[in-house]
Amino acid sequence: MILIIDDDENFRSSLKKYLEEEEFSILTVENALQAFNILHNQLPDIIILDLMLPEITGYQFLKSLRETVKWHYIPVIVLSAKDLAKDRIQAYSLGCNAYLSKPFNIDELISIIYNLLRHSTNYLYRLKFSQLFQKQSFEINNNYHVLTNLELTPKEQRTLNLVTVGYMNKEIAKILNVSNRHVERYISKLFQQFGVNTRTELVKIALQNSYITN
Known part of the structure; x- marks a missing residue:
């Protein structure tokens, strides 16, 4: 529903x-x-x-x-x-x-x-089987995710900035002048690097750790 x-x-x-x-x-x-x-x-x-x-x-x-x-x-x-x-x-x-x-x-x-x-x-x-998984690339301290030694390529950084302000894949592809498949790869790589599975988690942790640039 x-x-x-x-x-x-x-x-x-x-x-x-x-x-x-x-x-x-x-x-x-x-x-x-x-x-x-x-x-x-x-x-x-x-x-x-x-x-x-x-x-x-x-x-x-x-x-x-x-x-x-x-x-x-x-x-x-x-x-x-x-x-x-x-x-x-x-x-x-x-x-x-x-x-x-x-x-x-x-x-x-x-x-x-x-x-x-x-x-x-x-x-x-x-969530049901979360005890079987270990979080990687960041540690949790009082519900605050701290990232260490994370390096983004220029395209990954621009993609992250655009995701943060709400642009969807098609819009990002037009702005970056790349294919939708390339955008999917950038976002998939960001998910891996930030240790997340959704855009919401990605934006939250990126903002917490000041990974958003102008």
């Missing part, structure tokens, strides 16, 4: 229709309080979140979600009219998995949904 949180009734209705045509099960609410009520009773596979919500903002909702053990793993896609880099960085810092600015391409959103569903399944499997 996908939970859509947006105070624009027309937008909620249109997005619900599009996603149901892709055979997704959809629930919609207009504010964060209604969303919390649903979360106490059933857990969605993905949350689609607007940032400019009444009373409790999307940022506040996202922060609370990530701080609650039984909800922290739920993938979140931000769909917002806020398109400044600082807005993207704040959302990624709080734990969103993807960020699209309105208006957006519905095919890109659907692609992101399928990708996050695959990653979510893999994450829950890894």
Whole structure:
């Protein structure tokens, strides 16, 4: 089930229709309080979140979600009219998995949904058997990931910067003037070097360790 949180009734209705045509099960609410009520009773596979919500903002909702053990793993896609880099960085810092600015391409959103569903399944499997794995390339100190001796190529650094502000693979490929496959390789290498498995983890640790450049 996908939970859509947006105070624009027309937008909620249109997005619900599009996603149901892709055979997704959809629930919609207009504010964060209604969303919390649903979360106490059933857990969605993905949350689609607007940032400019009444009373409790999307940022506040996202922060609370990530701080609650039984909800922290739920993938979140931000769909917002806020398109400044600082807005993207704040959302990624709080734990969103993807960020699209309105208006957006519905095919890109659907692609992101399928990708996050695959990653979510893999994450829950890894969580269950986490004692079998050892973290490499960084150590954890009070939930702070400290990286040592990490060297990035210029293309990897530019890719990391663009991922941090919310650009998707196709956009990064155009900016760097390379193929999508090359971007996938850069991101895969970044995942390996930072010892992570998702963009959210990558952005969080990169920001913590000041690996973002201008």
